[in-house]
Amino acid sequence: MTASTEMLAPPTAPGPIAWLRKNLFGDMFNALLTILSLTVILFGSLAILKWVFIGADWRPVTGAPLLYLIGQYPRDQIWRLALSLLLLTFLIGLSWGVWEKFVKAFAIFLGLLLGVLAIIPLETPTVTLGVRAVFLANPLLIYLGYRIGRLQLVKSQHVVTLWLLVTAVIVLALLPGFDSNPLLPRVPTTAWGGLLVTLLLAVGGIVLSFPIGVLLALGRRSSLPVVKVFSILFIEVVRGVPLITILFMFSIILALFLPAESRIDRVIRALIGIVVFSAAYTAENVRGGLQAIPQGQVEAAKAVGLNNFQITALIVLPQAIRMVIPSIVGQFISLFKDTTLVVIVGINDLLGIGKAVLNSDPQFVSLQAEVYVFIAAIFWIFSYYMSYASRLLEKALGVGER
Amino acid sequence: MTMITGVHTRKGIPFWRDERVLNAAAQVISAVIVIGLVYWMIVNFMEITRQRGMLLSYQFLKEPAGFPIAESSIPYDPTMSFGRAFMVGLINTLRVSVLGILFATLLGFFVGLARLSSNWLFNRIALAFIEFHRNIPLLVLLFLWYFSFFSKLPPVKASITLPGPIYINQRGLYLAWPRLTETGNIFMFSIGIGILLASIAWVVLRRRRERTGKSTYFGAVSLGLLILAPTIGWFAAGGTPLLVGIPTLQGFNFKGGLRLTPEFAGMLLGLSLYTAAFIAEAVRSGIQAVQRGQVEAAKAIGLSNYHVLSLIVIPQAMRVIIPPLISQYLNLTKNSSLALAIGFQELFAVGKITINQAGRAIPVFIMVMATYLAMSLFTSLVLNSYNRRIQFIEK
Numbered sequence A: 001m002t003a004s005t006e007m008l009a010p011p012t013a014p015g016p017i018a019w020l021r022k023n024l025f026g027d028m029f030n031a032l033l034t035i036l037s038l039t040v041i042l043f044g045s046l047a048i049l050k051w052v053f054i055g056a057d058w059r060p061v062t063g064a065p066l067l068y069l070i071g072q073y074p075r076d077q078i079w080r081l082a083l084s085l086l087l088l089t090f091l092i093g094l095s096w097g098v099w100e101k102f103v104k105a106f107a108i109f110l111g112l113l114l115g116v117l118a119i120i121p122l123e124t125p126t127v128t129l130g131v132r133a134v135f136l137a138n139p140l141l142i143y144l145g146y147r148i149g150r151l152q153l154v155k156s157q158h159v160v161t162l163w164l165l166v167t168a169v170i171v172l173a174l175l176p177g178f179d180s181n182p183l184l185p186r187v188p189t190t191a192w193g194g195l196l197v198t199l200l201l202a203v204g205g206i207v208l209s210f211p212i213g214v215l216l217a218l219g220r221r222s223s224l225p226v227v228k229v230f231s232i233l234f235i236e237v238v239r240g241v242p243l244i245t246i247l248f249m250f251s252i253i254l255a256l257f258l259p260a261e262s263r264i265d266r267v268i269r270a271l272i273g274i275v276v277f278s279a280a281y282t283a284e285n286v287r288g289g290l291q292a293i294p295q296g297q298v299e300a301a302k303a304v305g306l307n308n309f310q311i312t313a314l315i316v317l318p319q320a321i322r323m324v325i326p327s328i329v330g331q332f333i334s335l336f337k338d339t340t341l342v343v344i345v346g347i348n349d350l351l352g353i354g355k356a357v358l359n360s361d362p363q364f365v366s367l368q369a370e371v372y373v374f375i376a377a378i379f380w381i382f383s384y385y386m387s388y389a390s391r392l393l394e395k396a397l398g399v400g401e402r
Numbered sequence B: 001m002t003m004i005t006g007v008h009t010r011k012g013i014p015f016w017r018d019e020r021v022l023n024a025a026a027q028v029i030s031a032v033i034v035i036g037l038v039y040w041m042i043v044n045f046m047e048i049t050r051q052r053g054m055l056l057s058y059q060f061l062k063e064p065a066g067f068p069i070a071e072s073s074i075p076y077d078p079t080m081s082f083g084r085a086f087m088v089g090l091i092n093t094l095r096v097s098v099l100g101i102l103f104a105t106l107l108g109f110f111v112g113l114a115r116l117s118s119n120w121l122f123n124r125i126a127l128a129f130i131e132f133h134r135n136i137p138l139l140v141l142l143f144l145w146y147f148s149f150f151s152k153l154p155p156v157k158a159s160i161t162l163p164g165p166i167y168i169n170q171r172g173l174y175l176a177w178p179r180l181t182e183t184g185n186i187f188m189f190s191i192g193i194g195i196l197l198a199s200i201a202w203v204v205l206r207r208r209r210e211r212t213g214k215s216t217y218f219g220a221v222s223l224g225l226l227i228l229a230p231t232i233g234w235f236a237a238g239g240t241p242l243l244v245g246i247p248t249l250q251g252f253n254f255k256g257g258l259r260l261t262p263e264f265a266g267m268l269l270g271l272s273l274y275t276a277a278f279i280a281e282a283v284r285s286g287i288q289a290v291q292r293g294q295v296e297a298a299k300a301i302g303l304s305n306y307h308v309l310s311l312i313v314i315p316q317a318m319r320v321i322i323p324p325l326i327s328q329y330l331n332l333t334k335n336s337s338l339a340l341a342i343g344f345q346e347l348f349a350v351g352k353i354t355i356n357q358a359g360r361a362i363p364v365f366i367m368v369m370a371t372y373l374a375m376s377l378f379t380s381l382v383l384n385s386y387n388r389r390i391q392f393i394e395k
Helices: A016-023 A028-055 A065-070 A075-099 A101-119 A129-150 A156-174 A194-220 A225-240 A243-257 A266-292 A295-303 A308-323 A325-345 A350-360 A368-397 B002-008 B019-052 B082-115 B120-134 B138-148 B184-212 B218-236 B262-288 B292-300 B305-342 B347-358 B361-392
Strands: B160-162 B166-169 B172-175 B177-180 B242-245 B248-250 B253-255 B258-260
Touching: A028 B120, A065 A075, A065 A194, A065 A350, A065 A368, A075 A101, A075 A129, A075 A156, A101 A129, A101 A368, A194 A225, A194 A266, A194 A308, A194 A325, A194 A350, A225 A266, A225 B019, A225 B361, A243 A266, A243 A325, A243 B019, A243 B305, A243 B347, A243 B361, A266 A308, A266 A325, A295 A308, A308 A325, A325 A350, A325 A368, A325 B138, A325 B305, A350 A368, A350 B138, A368 B120, A368 B138, B082 B120, B082 B262, B082 B305, B082 B347, B120 B262, B138 B262, B138 B305, B172 B262, B177 B184, B184 B218, B258 B262, B262 B305, B292 B305, B305 B347, B305 B361, B347 B361
Parallel strands: none
Antiparallel strands: B160 B166, B166 B172, B172 B258, B177 B242, B248 B253
């Protein structure tokens, strides 16, 4: 034991000074870069803060907050939207209780968002105490749903059934209403607008395009030449043209190919355009996942006696879709952003309402920056949250860990 | 025992369980559905066109268009044909796309590299740029830039002046820009010859080096040719084949130099910033995909920092970067159709006016879609051949 057994002390965590030296002032160039960056950040944020709190005139936004949320939906029928919102938040709470980690972050985010909206100090006659009460009720309903969902007797299949039932009732009956029904009079989609339409188009587009996209992906890899050729044609043509041409086709050209007496609602037409467009992209993403499934999986499934349908539905698709979650979420984010294009075919989504507000009052004529910054902020929060949630989902499902 | 024989004789399988019959049936059914749907739509279309007296011919392309187009690179006025107007729109699309691709690539690589900087603050600024642009819709970004900046520029007399000189006012951006004189064609020709010779020299000398292993100075030789040919051309043209036009205020307007309309400038800026954010992410992930061991190994055998980058990191990173880069270029080209919303008249906008003016929705629409489709197919062709080439040298 002549050699020293004394061991070196373990490296200590670098202190703040060491961190600064390493990351900001490593050498001359780095120090210069730091000073330059600091200047940019300082002046940039000063200018932005000054504009937001002093320079900007927020009247076009604060004057009519409900307009941005629901458009021209008749104010005496607003209880229908309130009821829909309450039902949905309750269901989200319920799902949180049943599926725990997948929904938790979203439920908390939504509850906080709606709670904050309820107490924003805005002095406008349109935001009545009733509207605030509805918003404030949402976080409570989410929590209530969560407690109920935690109960043993609530099974996940109950919640799924409830989701299907409630969304069908809301979309088919509660929102549009019926002709000559005194309780639920018809509200034409020309009156729908704002975030309501944006979210309907986005969620409707995502939900409807996903199964079609999966079918197209399977079709493209099918061994049947006819199915394969049709799928490839559809996917490549749709992916080769801009979304605006597809929206335009469905809102204007499609009428020339349908019987003269048939009339499809214009929001539905825009939705079809979005679904067609998104399905082609989903198909390509899912195909990437399908290609990555080793052939051995299929052979093993055949060996245990599964038929083709079972192999696809139980073995191949679950693995393939899990693998492509990041790219699918990315595509859904771009779908959400792309819904703004419906402005060009004359639908009053969030952006369309912004334009309408600017045109409504000659005083607002030079306040475009305020309105579009506000709209950009809304889109930013939703999109950023979606990509954040996708990272959580990837972690929960262990994507890329196998 | 009976069961086993049952499985082995083909006779035992009823036709509704026979895979070949099922496959054939599935094909026939899907073909019937698709063809039936198309047939039904064509019947409806014939009925409607008969009622409204519309024609499905391209004769109208020769008729005078009758609408003005605000900016055009080729001579155009409303008395010219619809076909000419379509060309103007196509050229405008290509112009904004090519310039947009150029700027987006430069900015995207810069921001992507900034994201890898060890300087924490610089890194965060790049991150903020990316996160801002990736999470808002392009249309909102375009509206923001166009309606709150480019449509509110000062009048000509109060132009914003930037060094260059660049003048910015409500009529557009005025830049100093080279302009060809009468002898300019000779000079342009010599530039073309120079590029041709330089690329031949590059390919031939590089191949020779790869074959023999001897240094052939292919970079220096090509560069020399690239400079030499235009120099000869310059003097062959008798000097000054090229003059730099500087915008000067004459009366109520600027003359000389290059004018970009506010619509074009807004579109170019919005498209470039938006696409740059996506390119930056592709660049970052491409460089991060190069394993650390590669860099360490290169340093261990004594390569300089420059050679580590140029011989080891960049060639491997480019393999990962280029496919998403090309699909971003394609997205940018398709996104240029949003110019309609801020009044820049490119392919789609011209198509839409033509539909209103000529009343030929279907033929015009087919032309517009086919043009975009051709651009996309061309790009995927390039992408696929590139992918095949790099797969050869896969590790």
